[in-house]
Amino acid sequence: MMTFSKHNNNSEQVVPGDNIVLPVAKWASWQQGAQAASPDVSFMELSIRRKLGLLTKMCLHVANECAGYDAQVRVVFASRHGDLTRTTAMLQEIVSAEPLSPTAFSMAVLNASTGVYSMQAKNIWPSTAISAGAHTFAMGLLEAALQWQSQPEQPVLYLYAEDAPPDFYHTDDAGTFVPHAVGILLSGASPACTLKLATQAAASSDVPPTLPMSLAWVESMQQGQAATWQGDGRAWQWEFAHAAH
Template sequence: MITVYKDNKNSDPVVLPIAKWASWQQQGEQAASPDVSFMELSIRRKLGLLTKMCLHVANECAGYDPHLRVVFASRHGDLARTTGMLQEIVAAQPLSPTAFSMAVLNASTGVYSMQAKNIWPSTAISAGEHTFAMGLLEAALQWQSQPEQAVLYLYAEDTPPAFYRTDDAGTFVPHAVGILLSDATPLCKVKLAMQAAATTASPALLPMSLAWVQSMQQQQAAAWQGEGRTWQWEFQHAAH
């Protein structure tokens, strides 16, 4: 169940059934890459780490389902590729059409949709520190509007290039999360709440996406805070 609070007032609850979920995270400084061997070699050569992570968790959650609606969220998108193009512009070098097409925020969903031959709508979202939660909320509302059709939520984040690093950049290790919303065979149901947070409270040590993964692995309620909002979630029943 998802319940959103605005100015401490409750909205109507939405049942959020999680049929399947998956995650991938780079460990330490290793150069390991997520498995995307299911993609054609000609396509794999064009993919950056962000898109590979996204496609990996999408395949783990849904395979090549051509009937899904897809919501993708990323705070920074493929910032490494975008930064490279900006540097080429400064150096008066021609831009690669492939690099440009793969740098837009919805590139990952585009590749996935073509591979799955999926013609249903997809949505791409970026919302600062709350990107993971806002993307999840968008996926939940899309599912609520048409519960007979599953919705695949994908979140991916790469470490920003050194040029853009901030004090919290170290928390954004390369990682991705996939969540399939469907009431056909739900593994668990989650109740999520959001409310205004005190400005004096300490910020979260992890991005919400990684806090979510930890709680899913442990099946324990958790909370996350950032930019004036607190998100809390708990399980209605455990996944197996």
């Protein structure tokens, strides 16, 4: 079993063999069909809102719900496909020998959402963008966890967002997929709950998951229940506990 342990100062190292326990100060999610027709990004300037696709709107919405305009958070963003709608449109323009839009290109890169958020919040701290296949949500959360452990006095904002890929990609999760985003603020200052995360090799990878890992996490968080997600040969377990104040 490969898990990691929480440490309270920078001199200690992450040691395999223990659970990673993280302080969650706030979390938020947005899911198409379950909430308003479009994510609320009214806090952004109109000139910027006009440039945003659904993926970035979802990401900025949950970022604002979790951290507002906090200029002191480190940001980790994760997405399996990124803004594939924009990327696909640009690829089609290339095939048709049409000129590419600089705005479309700048908003299609994987870290575009964190760039927009950083400019809006005037946040000059580092941001990280991650893509890791079906395990992207967990790998992004693991990166956020390790960053928080390395410097626990500074919060880390984890953002995950996924838009629906165009139909002709025929992705393996098309039957269970809806556009959605998740935001998690890791901070030891005033945690609302603690999150324990662990992973191990799965006994079998024959049974496909019924939900993407991110949506399974949201469902278990809403219900306040521990859960296990299995896919591509690995199983991830997480559980929550209300923080003592």
